[in-house]
Amino acid sequence: MSSGILSKPETFVADTWNVQRIRADFPVLQQTINGKPLIYLDNSASSQVPQVVIDRGSIYIEQEHSNIHRGVHYLSQKATTAYEGAREKVKRFINARDVRECIFVRGATEGINVVMHGYGRKFIGAGDEIIISAMEHHANIVPWQMLCEEKGARLRVIPMNDAGELLLDEYDGLLNERTKFVAVMHVSNALGTINPVKEMIAQAHKYGVPVLIDGAQAAPHMPVDVQDLDCDFYAFSGHKMYAPTGSGIVYGKLELLEQMNPFQGGGDMIKTVTFEKTIYADPPNRFEAGTPAIASQIGLGAAIDYLNSIGREQAAVYEAELLRYATERVSAIEGVRIIGTAKNKASVLSFVIDDIHPHDIGTILDQEGIAVRAGHHCAQPVMQRFNVPATARASFAFYNTKEEIDVLARTIERVIEIFG
Amino acid sequence: MSELSELYQQVILDHNKKPRNFRKLEAPSHTAEGYNPLCGDQMTVYLNIAGDQVEDVAFEGSGCAISKASASMMTQAVKGKSKEEAEALFREFHSMVIGELNEETEENSLGNLKIFAGVREFPVRVKCATLPWHTLHAALNKQDQVSTE
Numbered sequence: 001m002s003s004g005i006l007s008k009p010e011t012f013v014a015d016t017w018n019v020q021r022i023r024a025d026f027p028v029l030q031q032t033i034n035g036k037p038l039i040y041l042d043n044s045a046s047s048q049v050p051q052v053v054i055d056r057g058s059i060y061i062e063q064e065h066s067n068i069h070r071g072v073h074y075l076s077q078k079a080t081t082a083y084e085g086a087r088e089k090v091k092r093f094i095n096a097r098d099v100r101e102c103i104f105v106r107g108a109t110e111g112i113n114v115v116m117h118g119y120g121r122k123f124i125g126a127g128d129e130i131i132i133s134a135m136e137h138h139a140n141i142v143p144w145q146m147l148c149e150e151k152g153a154r155l156r157v158i159p160m161n162d163a164g165e166l167l168l169d170e171y172d173g174l175l176n177e178r179t180k181f182v183a184v185m186h187v188s189n190a191l192g193t194i195n196p197v198k199e200m201i202a203q204a205h206k207y208g209v210p211v212l213i214d215g216a217q218a219a220p221h222m223p224v225d226v227q228d229l230d231c232d233f234y235a236f237s238g239h240k241m242y243a244p245t246g247s248g249i250v251y252g253k254l255e256l257l258e259q260m261n262p263f264q265g266g267g268d269m270i271k272t273v274t275f276e277k278t279i280y281a282d283p284p285n286r287f288e289a290g291t292p293a294i295a296s297q298i299g300l301g302a303a304i305d306y307l308n309s310i311g312r313e314q315a316a317v318y319e320a321e322l323l324r325y326a327t328e329r330v331s332a333i334e335g336v337r338i339i340g341t342a343k344n345k346a347s348v349l350s351f352v353i354d355d356i357h358p359h360d361i362g363t364i365l366d367q368e369g370i371a372v373r374a375g376h377h378c379a380q381p382v383m384q385r386f387n388v389p390a391t392a393r394a395s396f397a398f399y400n401t402k403e404e405i406d407v408l409a410r411t412i413e414r415v416i417e418i419f420g
Numbered sequence: 421m422s423e424l425s426e427l428y429q430q431v432i433l434d435h436n437k438k439p440r441n442f443r444k445l446e447a448p449s450h451t452a453e454g455y456n457p458l459c460g461d462q463m464t465v466y467l468n469i470a471g472d473q474v475e476d477v478a479f480e481g482s483g484c485a486i487s488k489a490s491a492s493m494m495t496q497a498v499k500g501k502s503k504e505e506a507e508a509l510f511r512e513f514h515s516m517v518i519g520e521l522n523e524e525t526e527e528n529s530l531g532n533l534k535i536f537a538g539v540r541e542f543p544v545r546v547k548c549a550t551l552p553w554h555t556l557h558a559a560l561n562k563q564d565q566v567s568t569e
Contacts, residue, residue: 355437356485357482357483357484357485357488358459358484359459359461359483359484359486359545359548360428360484360485360486363424363427363542363544363545364424364428367423367424374459375458375459375460376459376460380460383460389460389461389462389482389483390459390460418424418428418433419428419433419436419485420433
């Protein structure tokens with residue numbers, strides 16, 4: 001991890017986090033739901049957008065709207081500068097070597113699909129093996145399954161223990177000379193587990209195997225340094241880190257991107273086109289066919305500025321304290337079971353209550369203005385692993401408060417009362 | 421919490437806790453599986469139809485209180501009915517929970533199924549209440565699977 005950005009993060013204590021000042025930055029948090037103040041605990045699904053990010057997107061729409069990379073006119077140059085400026089911010093945010101390694105995508109899902117189509121379909125064949133983990137989001141299962149089906153390759157799955165931690169010895173056992181790709185999530189959306197991806201990447205590299213990290217749940221919660229991790233690909237969504245939907249990044253090492261096929265064909269991804277042959281553009285444009293979500297991607301750049309301005313490491317310390325407090329409060333309620341008890345967790349609290357379906361929990365919490373996710377979290381194999389049909393999930397951001405967690409805990413008690 | 425107590429009435433909570441006809445029928449004449457991919461609810465409805473009459477009906481599966489109670493009360497409601505009557509109930513139930521039928525002012529045969537009227541205040545839960553009915557409809561029409569997505 002790159003340290004030294006902030007003077008002394010180790011001396012920071014969560015109590016000094018000025019959460020009310022932070023909350024004022026988020027217009028959505030100022031409203032009431034069913035007559036109650038909104039308590040937004042569905043940040044793993046999508047996080048809220050601060051005013052400065054909204055403003056930056058609006059400036060593009062109001063004053064700079066035009067297409068990028070195309071016009072010689074003033075507005076197109078302004079838009080292109082803003083768009084490429086956002087890419088530059090992303091590069092610094094994840095400490096990429098080269099700005100050309102940062103490809104704008106719609107979100108982590110599209111990022112993974114860029115790699116599956118561009119790298120996987122070119123380099124993975126019959127009899128090859130792809131390793132994923134038992135806790136993956138469907139976004140990091142289905143594309144690889146599609147590839148296996150198409151090519152006759154085999155999907156191998158790293159199992160996990162009852163706490164929701166990957167079994168690294170089993171992972172070692174799965175790696176072999178047939179392994180051609182590893183795709184694992186950095187942080188689990190369903191369980192909160194932070195996986196030891198740096199070690200897992202090093203292990204795969206011993207076999208010369210490239211690794212994709214699904215960072216959708218990590219980028220909002222912790223500093224990400226792709227050079228330190230030495231990952232080959234890293235995908236994340238903007239809308240889970242305080243930017244608008246439709247923004248996101250897949251990072252790839254330049255030498256890999258240069259060998260890859262485009263994901264989609266169209267405008268802006270070519271050097272020359274004739275009816276006989278098309279020469280593709282170099283990365284990143286090769287992977288960005290058509291007009292992108294310009295306002296959203298510029299917004300992603302603004303969200304990165306915002307995260308840097310409030311202090312990413314302090315935010316992480318505060319979120320860790322929220323998780324600790326919520327875990328203590330919620331697990332103390334009789335009949336509640338926490339799903340995902342890894343030692344190393346991000347601020348995600350999945351839980352079930354004996355004989356009460358998560359959907360019913362979600363509806364009752366909603367009546368109190370509390371937004372949680374109830375369902376399988378696009379991770380049905382995780383639900384099967386823990387033998388539950390679904391869970392309720394509260395996921396915290398640095399704008400949540402301990403008072404909100406108190407209301408959550410009281411309302412969970414009320415749920416249990418109703419169902420007697 | 422008035423809308424909430426409309427939704428989770430004692431009768432519904434009771435059927436959730438002790439679902440009626442919650443079992444498998446051996447050798448059913450009709451059966452179908454229903455899924456709600458949004459929440460992972462899964463339900464199998466079994467029917468024994470003799471002539472035109474629903475002689476026996478049962479269900480199995482996992483789901484929320486609303487879907488389970490709805491299935492439980494559905495099995496009680498359609499037992500002994502003709503296929504046509506069961507289908508008519510399905511249509512009325514569906515119209516009620518999506519707010520197109522006023523169960524109090526318009527003529528209907530819903531009887532105690534009216535208790536599910538409160539679901540219409542919770543649009544995301546409508547699919548929970550209708551999943552068993554969609555599954556029943558699929559079974560009656562010899563479809564194997566139905567999804568409410």
